Amino acid sequence: MSYVPQDVPYSISPIDFSDGGTAQRLPVVLCLDTSSSMQGEPIEALNTELTGWSRILNNDLQLSSAVDVALVTFGAEGVRAWRGQQAIPSNSTESPFVPGERFTAPKLTAGGVTPMIEALRLAISHVRRYKESLRANGLQYYRPLIFLATDGAPTGPDGHVTSSWREILPELAADREEKRYLLYALGVGDLPPGATEVLASLAPGRNHVLAGLAFRELLQVLSASIDMLKKGKEEDPFAKIFPGQRPAGSP
């Protein structure tokens, strides 16, 4: 691709950008609840917002060329990774990350229980593998972001709320310590009792309950994160968007 100026009389000769640096990557995983409580209006709203968000992303010159998006859902069909609109079979090693300029949202359906922690584990393992592949290709990247959005609390296979989610906490704490990724836990709508405690434990200082399916706020968090992560910011974008939050370990 070359740049050919158009409007001014004498100009700069064409420039070849082909070996230029690629914009530094920002991996983002949307980890979304599609359990049976999302049936009806909530899943419709989620699909609408997700499609709108993907269009905004596609058309944003800055975000679309830096952000790589992966989707993980938990609920209908259990835990599932999506590469854009395409569901990845559970036995496949295919990466779910798609460049922002090409990301399109699938039409999600709701059903089943809430295997939130299994979904989180899958998101984390995809982030780890994606970072490995970026490193292998000599690409620089920002600290990845995992956005967990739910209207419920984690359940076991029988649909009953369990406390086994606590088992993942030491692992998450170690990952925070190592700055492996930023995990945001967002509650949407009316959460069942105990759900806010789960979110607060999974993502201390980076959790919030949003009124409605506030994907616009989600995108704001993302944009602010890019701006701030860019130069190795010590500030936390989450705290700026949801004032009053203090991430664990921050001054």
Place this chain on the structure above:
Amino acid sequence: MSAWRVQGLSLPGYSHMRSGLPCQDAHRHAILEKVKADGPVVVLAVADGAGSRSRSAEGAEMVVSLAVAAVEEALSEYVPADGEAWKELLCSSFQAVLTRFHDHATQLADGHGADDFATTLTVAVLSGEWLGIASLGDGFVVVRTEEPDGPAAAFHLVTQPPVVGEYSNQTVFVTSAGALESLYVCCIQDACVTGLMLSTDGLAQPALRWADGVPRRPNTSFAKGVLDFAEKSDADPRALAQLLLSDDVVRRNADDKTLLLAVRG
């Protein structure tokens, strides 16, 4: 040798425009006619204010004017005749800049720290056959050399090695603790230097060629394009702005952009 001509611009990046932030890059230059050198001495400075800092736009403006003034002051006392002396002059000028910057910023900060003004600084000095470059942070310089009746122009990248880390987007600012220890200084004696391009990291992806995640050499077509352009006496400066705002450039980096160009003729 013919005199130097200088042209520069700093533009807010796409991300800054979108979020209503000002341009936090700045540039400044001076052509010193009165120093006792073999002709005018050119001093060039570019700065990139830290995106997260509230007053870094002021910091960038302040640091480029302090830098040009400090080098001018040092040159009014003596003009170095060898590489070692140029290196010393650049180091002592940076030292003076850092001290003054800290004093001014602390005064302006009104109780807050000078850190609010955090910025990078890259300076180049052209004097006769000498080229001195000193830099704190991730600014870079591309040098064009042309031998008389020789082959086509050659382009060389002068840049500070990147900071190592998993998320290698850290840089050093003039306000960083122990900043002078990270000062990168380089002196070249070469009568064939005919062009210079100073820039902040906003152009590191489009203007440089990369391999294994680090910039390795200049994107020759970029440096050649803008330096050849700057040589035209009827050059419309809007063309440079148009280039910096083009999709090809913005797609690779949405940060603020600065180009400061010096050419013979």
